[in-house]
Amino acid sequence: MSSSLEKNMLILRSSDGEEFIVPEVVAVMSKAIKNMVEDECASNTIPVPNVDANILAMVIEFCKKHDESEAEAASDLKTFDSEFVNRGQEALYDLITAANFRDVKELLDALCQNVAEMIKGKSVHHIRIQFLGYQLFEILTSNFIWNIWCDRDFD
Amino acid sequence: MSDDILSFILSFLSIRDSVKARILSRKWRYICPFMLNLDFDLHTVLGINYKARYSNGDSDISWEDKSNFVTGVDQILELHNGQKLLSLRIYFCLGNEYAGYVDRWIRFSIIMKTEKLDLDFSASPESQSNNLYDFPYQLLPQGDSSQLKYLCLKSCNLRSTPNHISRLVSLKSLDLEHVPLNQSCANNILSSCLNFEWLRLKNSILPETLCIHGPSLHLKILIVHECYGVEKIEISSIGLTTFEYMGKVKNFCFLDVPRLEKVHISYIAKTLYGDDDEEVTSQNSGTVEEPKFLGLYPGSNEKILLKNGPYGFYVQLGEDRKGYLPEGASVSQY
Structure with missing residues (x-):
C-alpha cells in the first residue's frame, strides 16, 4: 500500500x-x-x-x-x-x-x-434526424413507419 | 445499450412519445417501458388537446379520429410486452360499432391479469353514441381465475345473461354511469357478485322500484346519484354500512340493514318543486324539516330517523333529547 x-x-x-x-x-x-x-x-x-x-x-x-x-x-x-x-x-x-x-x-x-x-414532444421525423447515425439510438434505415404516429406531427 | 437502460429512458416518456421513439428503431421496438397502468384518451393516443380542439362547440369526433384512435390503441397493445398490467383505462367516444376492437383490448387485459378496468365511452355528452357498447362478460374467465376487481363503465350496456354474469364474481367494486340497468340485471349482479363491496349508479336509467336485495354480505357502500325513472328504492343488505343518494326519490324502504351507519340524502331542487322542465339543478336540501321515521333498530328497538342537517339528510339512531315524535312521516316497517 x-x-x-x-x-x-x-x-x-x-x-x-x-x-x-x-x-x-x-x-x-x-x-x-x-x-x-x-x-x-x-x-x-x-x-x-x-x-x-x-x-x-x-x-x-x-x-x-x-x-x-x-x-x-x-x-x-x-x-x-x-x-x-x-x-x-x-x-x-x-x-x-x-x-x-x-x-x-x-x-x-x-x-x-x-x-x-x-x-x-418531437415528431417522428425530427427524432429520426436527430439520432440518425449515432450509437445512442439505432435508427431504422428503412422508411417503415406507422402512419398514425406521424400524421399529426407537423401540426 | 442494454435493454434495461432503454426501458428506463422510455419510462420518462408519455405513451405517445415512447411509441414514436420505438417505431424508429429495430432495437427499441420491443423494449417495453415499465408501465403498470395504461391510460388511453384523445391526448395520450392522438396527441390532441380536447379542450383546445373542441372548444368552439364542434364536439363531434370525426370518423377519422376514431379510426386512428382504435388503430393506435391496437398498436400500443401490440408493442406492450410486460408481464402484468394493473389497470387499463379507455376514455373515448366509441359505440358498439367498435366492439371488435374493444373486445380485443378486454381480452388483452384479461391475459395481463388486469385488476382495474375503466371504460368511459362518453367523452362528451353531445357526441354520445346511441349505440352503446355491450360489455362482454363472456370474455371473462370462469370461476375464481378472474383478476378483475374494479370495473368502471360509462356509456356502456350491461346486459343481463345469468350464465355469464357470474363471471363478475371477483369484482369488489362496480361503478356504472350512463348504464341502463333493469331489475333482473341488478338482481343477477347482486346475487352473483359475492365479493362485492362498493356499488355506484350514476346518471343511469333504473327500474321504477329499485330493489337492492341479495345474499351478498359484503356490499358495504351503495351510492345512487341522479338516476332516471326510479320512484322507490328498497334496500335489504345485511352488510351495508353507507348509503348515499342524490336525486328526486322520496320513497325509501330500508328492510334489513342492521349495519347501516351512514345515510346521506340530498334532493335536487327541480324535483322538489315538481317541475320536470325546469333546468335548475342546484342542490336544495332545506325544505324538509320534519325528521322522517325510517324504522326500528333491530337490536334496541330505537327509532331510526331521517333528519335534515346543514349538509343534507342524515340518519339518527334514537330520538332527540326533547323526544318528540315525527309527524306525518311515512314509515317503512318490517
Missing part, C-alpha cells in the same frame, strides 16, 4: 492507464466500487475497465459535485445536472454505459432523463 496516500483516498485507473486520486466517499458513489471496497478485494488502485480517462474524469466530476453539495440547495444541483448532461450523443452514450456498468444511480437518472427530453 502506498504510504503517501491518505487513508481515505483511492486511486482509479482508467482503461487507457491514467490514474485519478479520489476521496473514498466520492468513489463509493459507484455501487460497483463500493462493493469492491466493502469486500476488501480492492487494492489501493482500482482498475476501471471499459471507461477511458476522458469519461472517467467526467464521472468523477459529477460524483464530486454531488458529494460536496449535499447541504446545498437541490435546485443548484439540478442546474448542475442539466448542464452536465448537456453533451453530444457520443459522450452521452459513453457516459450512460459507464454509469450503468459502474452503477452510479444519480448519474444514470440524470442521463436517461436527458435522453428522454431529447425525444419528448
Whole structure:
C-alpha cells in the first residue's frame, strides 16, 4: 500500500492507464466500487475497465459535485445536472454505459432523463434526424413507419 | 445499450412519445417501458388537446379520429410486452360499432391479469353514441381465475345473461354511469357478485322500484346519484354500512340493514318543486324539516330517523333529547 496516500483516498485507473486520486466517499458513489471496497478485494488502485480517462474524469466530476453539495440547495444541483448532461450523443452514450456498468444511480437518472427530453414532444421525423447515425439510438434505415404516429406531427 | 437502460429512458416518456421513439428503431421496438397502468384518451393516443380542439362547440369526433384512435390503441397493445398490467383505462367516444376492437383490448387485459378496468365511452355528452357498447362478460374467465376487481363503465350496456354474469364474481367494486340497468340485471349482479363491496349508479336509467336485495354480505357502500325513472328504492343488505343518494326519490324502504351507519340524502331542487322542465339543478336540501321515521333498530328497538342537517339528510339512531315524535312521516316497517 502506498504510504503517501491518505487513508481515505483511492486511486482509479482508467482503461487507457491514467490514474485519478479520489476521496473514498466520492468513489463509493459507484455501487460497483463500493462493493469492491466493502469486500476488501480492492487494492489501493482500482482498475476501471471499459471507461477511458476522458469519461472517467467526467464521472468523477459529477460524483464530486454531488458529494460536496449535499447541504446545498437541490435546485443548484439540478442546474448542475442539466448542464452536465448537456453533451453530444457520443459522450452521452459513453457516459450512460459507464454509469450503468459502474452503477452510479444519480448519474444514470440524470442521463436517461436527458435522453428522454431529447425525444419528448418531437415528431417522428425530427427524432429520426436527430439520432440518425449515432450509437445512442439505432435508427431504422428503412422508411417503415406507422402512419398514425406521424400524421399529426407537423401540426 | 442494454435493454434495461432503454426501458428506463422510455419510462420518462408519455405513451405517445415512447411509441414514436420505438417505431424508429429495430432495437427499441420491443423494449417495453415499465408501465403498470395504461391510460388511453384523445391526448395520450392522438396527441390532441380536447379542450383546445373542441372548444368552439364542434364536439363531434370525426370518423377519422376514431379510426386512428382504435388503430393506435391496437398498436400500443401490440408493442406492450410486460408481464402484468394493473389497470387499463379507455376514455373515448366509441359505440358498439367498435366492439371488435374493444373486445380485443378486454381480452388483452384479461391475459395481463388486469385488476382495474375503466371504460368511459362518453367523452362528451353531445357526441354520445346511441349505440352503446355491450360489455362482454363472456370474455371473462370462469370461476375464481378472474383478476378483475374494479370495473368502471360509462356509456356502456350491461346486459343481463345469468350464465355469464357470474363471471363478475371477483369484482369488489362496480361503478356504472350512463348504464341502463333493469331489475333482473341488478338482481343477477347482486346475487352473483359475492365479493362485492362498493356499488355506484350514476346518471343511469333504473327500474321504477329499485330493489337492492341479495345474499351478498359484503356490499358495504351503495351510492345512487341522479338516476332516471326510479320512484322507490328498497334496500335489504345485511352488510351495508353507507348509503348515499342524490336525486328526486322520496320513497325509501330500508328492510334489513342492521349495519347501516351512514345515510346521506340530498334532493335536487327541480324535483322538489315538481317541475320536470325546469333546468335548475342546484342542490336544495332545506325544505324538509320534519325528521322522517325510517324504522326500528333491530337490536334496541330505537327509532331510526331521517333528519335534515346543514349538509343534507342524515340518519339518527334514537330520538332527540326533547323526544318528540315525527309527524306525518311515512314509515317503512318490517
